[in-house]
Structure formats: C-alpha cells, structure tokens
Amino acid sequence: MSVRHAWVVREGGATASWFDVRLDFADGARVDALAVLSGREVRVEGVRAEPPLSLDDLAVLAEWLENPLFAACVRAPAHALPAVSRRGRPAWPRGREERRLVAREYQEAREEGTDPVLAVMRVTGHSRRKSLRLIGQARDEGLLAPRRARR
CATH class of the missing domain: 3.30.1120 (Arylsulfatase, C-terminal domain)
Known part of the structure; x- marks a missing residue:
C-alpha cells in the first residue's frame, strides 16, 4: 500500500x-x-x-x-494539517490526568477489539511513537497491566 x-x-x-x-x-x-x-x-x-x-x-x-x-x-507536514499538529490539537490534559485518560482509551479499544494504539493516537493527536510512550508511562504508573509477565 x-x-x-x-x-x-x-x-x-x-x-x-x-x-x-x-x-x-x-x-x-x-x-x-x-x-x-x-x-x-x-x-x-x-x-x-x-x-x-x-x-x-x-x-x-x-x-x-x-x-x-x-x-x-x-x-504529513504540520502546516498542512493543523488539526493534527500541536497547535491545532484540542485541549488535552498533561501529567497524571493525561496518562489516566490514555489508559482509559486504551482499555476501551481493547474491549471493543480495535487497535488500542491507534485509538490513543486519535484522541491525543500524537504520533505513534509519542502515543506508545504515553501508554508505557500509564503502565509504569500501574494504570495498565504490565506488558509481559515476569518469570
């Protein structure tokens, strides 16, 4: 594609x-x-x-x-897509509240059977890399289950 x-x-x-x-x-x-x-x-x-x-x-x-x-x-270039660029992104909380919302969106997407990372990308307007970083931070705070069980 x-x-x-x-x-x-x-x-x-x-x-x-x-x-x-x-x-x-x-x-x-x-x-x-x-x-x-x-x-x-x-x-x-x-x-x-x-x-x-x-x-x-x-x-x-x-x-x-x-x-x-x-x-x-x-x-795509930020000047062409203001809705996805940092300035055009709707108001989104930062810090712990941001990670809590990311965790909620991630879990809802998993329950619906859709791609949870894509769901986080949509609501935050962040790139895949930044969204994965936020998901990791939510895991570190205990808001999401660990990615892998330790043996």
Missing part, C-alpha cells in the same frame, strides 16, 4: 488535505482511492478498482485503508 499527500486547500480558517492511496494485491488487483482529511475527519472521496470491487469488498475498504491512511495523515 502507498499513501501520498496530494494537495492542500485552505479556505478561511479551515484546511482540507487530499491523499492518493493505492493498494496493490498479489493477484494483480489494484485499488486507487482519493481520501480527504478535513478537521479531524477522514473521508474516502473516490475509489477506482481493477477488477471492480464487489459490495463485500467495498464494505471492508475502510478497514484496509484506516491504519496506513491515518499514519500518513499524522506524518
């Missing part, structure tokens, strides 16, 4: 960034999509597939795109 930041449109105080997404499968099938990040929402604007996607495949397309697309949005 490849994700490429295509262009940015600014109007008033709002910014929208478009991404070209390509999925290549081992059997030669290909899916091209155009996704847009507006505020903190990512939407797929267009899809082209060879061979055409079935309705079942189209239904799981969002799952195929979610993690790589979100990672690309976080890595």
